[in-house]
Amino acid sequence: MKQYDVIIIGAGIAGASIASEIGADRSVLLLEAEEHPGYHSTGRSAAFWTESYGGPMVQPLTSASRAFLEKPPADFSDMPFLGPRGAVNIGRDEDLHLADQFLADFADSGLNMDRWSREQLLSLVPDLKPAWQHAVYEPDCRDIDVAALHAAYLRNAKRQGVELLCRARSARS
Template sequence: MTDIIVIGGGIAGISAAARLSADAQVTLIEAEKALGYHASGRSAALIEQNYGAPSVQALNRASVGSLNDANGGYLTQRGLMIVAGTHEEAALDANLETMGLSRISKAEALAMVPVLDPEKVAFAGYHADAHDIDTDRLMQDFAKTLRSNGGTIRTGHPVTAISHGPSGWEVETGGEKLHAQKIVNAAGAWADQIAVMAGVPPLGIVPHRRSMARIAAPGGHDPARWPMFFGVNETWYAKPDAGALIISPADEDPVEPHDAWADDMVLAEGLERYQNMVAIPLTKPISTWAGLRSFAPDRTLVLGPDPDHADFIWCAGQGGYGFQTSPAASQLVADLTFGRTSPLSRETVAALRPDRLRP
């Protein structure tokens, strides 16, 4: 018997399991054969502290120190730019205020991203304090922490049944039955399904598909030092990645939980919006894919014990913020699981607890 079973091996699950393992015997189970297969393996991997709802921003601020310093640091400076056409100035100004970016000149924007079309780009904003995250190493280090604390990771173990009795939880997975005092639900797009399987009312967490394409570096340029750049209202974005460019229509189409793939029509529309702001014609994508970003109804994370089932702990609804919030979010899950006071403000904790979503 273990103290805690964590269901889900994405960044939410592995970070929570690592934190919890300092004070408990933890077993993490993941349906796929590798950690980080779904949303975590398909992330844009960026932290921008002003991104997300106020509670998400609080987690960003509480996480950035660890992401910058722990184990030699996981961050590399990237920068963030928003570009706008002639008739988009008002929308740009609203975006700049929301995200804490500053106006820059068109000439400055073109110097940073030389493929932008000077005939189409009229206005721009920029923020230097946005960073790439070394997501692979971050997940590996959380896994290393879990194992060094005596925890266990079992991949290729889909959950087939969950029941609760006087001695705690019984989880059927991989042809065996595991027992634990507590369950942490870090199942991402499948979080509500796991809850229902456990007899816990779902919270309305819905996965949303995001499509992506990788293209060769435009016009032979080296994009390594380019910022990530967006259209106004995030109708598309482009991000340098390993000598190429990742482009997304920033779609958020609600779907059922599944192994996601790109919607070709949606992707084509996003690529066209990108093309409308650059001077170099698009080339055929090298590859395309999609991930699922799962949101609670209020679009912020759900962290902590269920109000009606205290031994069922939610770690879900990351909505694309999983990596950038993982140090603070996992610490909050551990603090709430063990009844400790969080260093986060009471308002932030209340905005993240599952209690807010129960009638």
């Protein structure tokens, strides 16, 4: 019976990325209970990348991922994983203090954020209910091509010598 340094249970985006990162230095077995990796949430994911996610303490980590996701190393992928999207965070009059705090929290971060007026909102959403009065626009938000990113991690893991075993349930499954 073959021995492994590490056994990773689950070959979704988390398991595949960990296997990809550690596979060159350790013998790794990637176990997947389903017929193919990414069968559950990874395979159905519509992911959104925004630097403001998680607040100012997490933002530097998110910002650090941008270069890799926009222009990954050629041996990892020949295409970017981020596509244009943008995001509008809307609020009512009573939420204005939250928008102010949001902008203040990221004021020194270098993130691109703009306060939008009701008129700017209406140009995007003409039938917006009157209660929604204010917005913060984040033009640098992106969609993540999760399927392509997952496939790249799996390819890289395989190149690193990681073994993938599907239809394999762990003792606790």
